[in-house]
Amino acid sequence: MKNSTGYKTKQRSEVLGVLEKSNGEHITAKQVHERLEKEGSTIGSATVYRQLEKLVEEGLVRRYSLGPGEAACYSYAADESCDHDHCFHCVCTKCGKLYHVECDHLAEIAGHLASEHGFTVDPSRTVFYGICESCSKKSGE
Amino acid sequence: MKNSTGYKTKQRSEVLGVLEKSNGEHITAKQVHERLEKEGSTIGSATVYRQLEKLVEEGLVRRYSLGPGEAACYSYAADESCDHDHCFHCVCTKCGKLYHVECDHLAEIAGHLASEHGFTVDPSRTVFYGICESCSKKSGE
DNA sequence: TTGCGTGCAAAGGTTTTGCATGGCA
DNA sequence: TGCCATGCAAAACCTTTGCACGCAA
Secondary structure (H helix, E strand, O other): OOHHHOOOOHHHHHHHHHHHHHOOOOEEHHHHHHHHHHOOOOOOHHHHHHHHHHHHHHOOEEEEOOOOOOOOEEEEOOOOOOOOOOEEEEEEOOOOOEEEEEOHHHHHHHHHHHHHHOOEEOOOOOEEEEEOHHHHHHOOO | OOOOOOOOOHHHHHHHHHHHHHOOOOEEHHHHHHHHHHOOOOOOHHHHHHHHHHHHHHOOEEEEOOOOOOOOEEEEOOOOOOOOOOEEEEEEOOOOOEEEEEOHHHHHHHHHHHHHHOOEEOOOOOEEEEEOHHHHHHOOO
16 A cells, blocks of 8 residues: 555564564654664665664554653554554653553544544544543642 | 742743643744744743743643654643543644544543553643544545 | 742654666566 | 666754843742
């Protein structure tokens, strides 16, 4: 669905490989680059960004922006550990942790928004912000 | 609820004034700065960022990050046109437009996440990303 | 008067871009 | 071979920070 301009290069496989091995973990472009260099790759950071952009466009990789000034996070989209049709993400604004929430209740929302409001939600990009359980216990403030 | 360290300065009023006048529109810190300069203000961009940060912490202003590398967007939170207990926000990733969706169905989700998953959603910060109706019609791709 | 807020400028970090070279098809 | 992808470096961009001064309380 977007393979018109795609060469199968070593670097492409390397970037995708890191995401696959991350197993649903959300990592930044910088981390992708660092891990590849640790593995002996000589890939350039610009190439990492360019490949990530392509992979996101192809739908193989998801991109999350947690905040302004913060680095964007990427995760492998075809990861079974995170079904993006029934999995939403919650970010705690206190501790910054990211939680995966798998619940049909949430998937229902997407359908509701589409049918009632004409808005096609992209679950992979949508993030709920709030306070997680442990943080709300800690701070009675 | 966070007024312990707050001076009432001219710049604070100016920044807040721009957001109020924007009437629900989401604008970047840069735009806030530009509008103030056009009004004859001599406010510095650093002050705009510092005030926006404070206003967000106080809950008077909301911050959205539309994408990595993109500038963060701000909007006035106390806007009456938007009941934040039953109103969620949808941003179209194609045209960048922000839609207000008022629906009890969505408010229910917040309750569900809190009771079942222990996550207290902050509706004012949470944004749904996806494709709006007009954009999905345009691009059949 | 005290201490926060401000302004200017510089730094910080992430992401993008230009150009010549190398590799896939 | 043709064209895309790569690598390096520099640029662009948004945002934060340091420091001295001004202003609110």
